[in-house]
Amino acid sequence: xxxxxxxxxxxxxxxKSLHFYxxxxxxxxxxxxxxxxxxxxGLLGLKNVKVRTMKMAADDGNLIExxxxxxxxxxxxxxxxxxxxxxxxxxxxxxxxxxxxYNIMKSEGVTFNAAPAVSVDGKAKVVYCYDPDxxxxxxxxxx
Numbered sequence: 001x002x003x004x005x006x007x008x009x010x011x012x013x014x015x016k017s018l019h020f021y022x023x024x025x026x027x028x029x030x031x032x033x034x035x036x037x038x039x040x041x042g043l044l045g046l047k048n049v050k051v052r053t054m055k056m057a058a059d060d061g062n063l064i065e066x067x068x069x070x071x072x073x074x075x076x077x078x079x080x081x082x083x084x085x086x087x088x089x090x091x092x093x094x095x096x097x098x099x100x101x102y103n104i105m106k107s108e109g110v111t112f113n114a115a116p117a118v119s120v121d122g123k124a125k126v127v128y129c130y131d132p133d134x135x136x137x138x139x140x141x142x143x
Contacts, residue, residue: 006055006063007091009135014052014068016132021066024105025093025137027056030063034070048073064091090128090136098125098141105129118143 011017021027036050044051052068095101098116106112116127116139125141 004062006065007088008065008067009091009131010067010069010133011131012068012133014054014066017066017068018054020110020131021056021064024101024108024110025095027058027064029054030057031055036071058093090138092138092140095139095141098127098139101139102127116141 009017018029022029032052032054034050035053040051041047041049048071050070052070054066054068055063056066057063102112102116111130113128116125118125122143124143127139129137129139131137
């Protein structure tokens with residue numbers, strides 16, 4: 001393997017998710033397209049699919065891909081994922097000032113498990129929150 005390219009997060013509301021990942025976390029939009037037709041149907045294994053794909057980048061170039069399914073038959077009811085559930089458990093982002101970001105996000109109504117805390121080894125300050133669909137997000141400030 002050469003590199004990790006991106007990871008995808010299915011969202012139920014594109015605008016709320018763009019506010020969370022873009023305005024609050026500071027990721028920058030790289031590509032925002034509507035995908036449909038034979039290629040994406042074959043790729044995803046879904047018929048008549050129409051999906052808005054939003055690739056967003058961190059300052060270091062790492063990407064996340066927000067996927068908003070426009071086609072009604074492909075939408076699912078969002079539910080907050082339990083941390084111990086099998087499968088991918090969370091996404092983690094390195095941030096510059098975790099306390100300021102925590103205060104801004106808290107004032108915007110973002111749910112957190114607890115306030116930021118210094119890790120046991122003293123090398124980082126860490127906090128978990130949830131995106132608008134309940135996906136666990138870890139924020140880390142290296143000390």
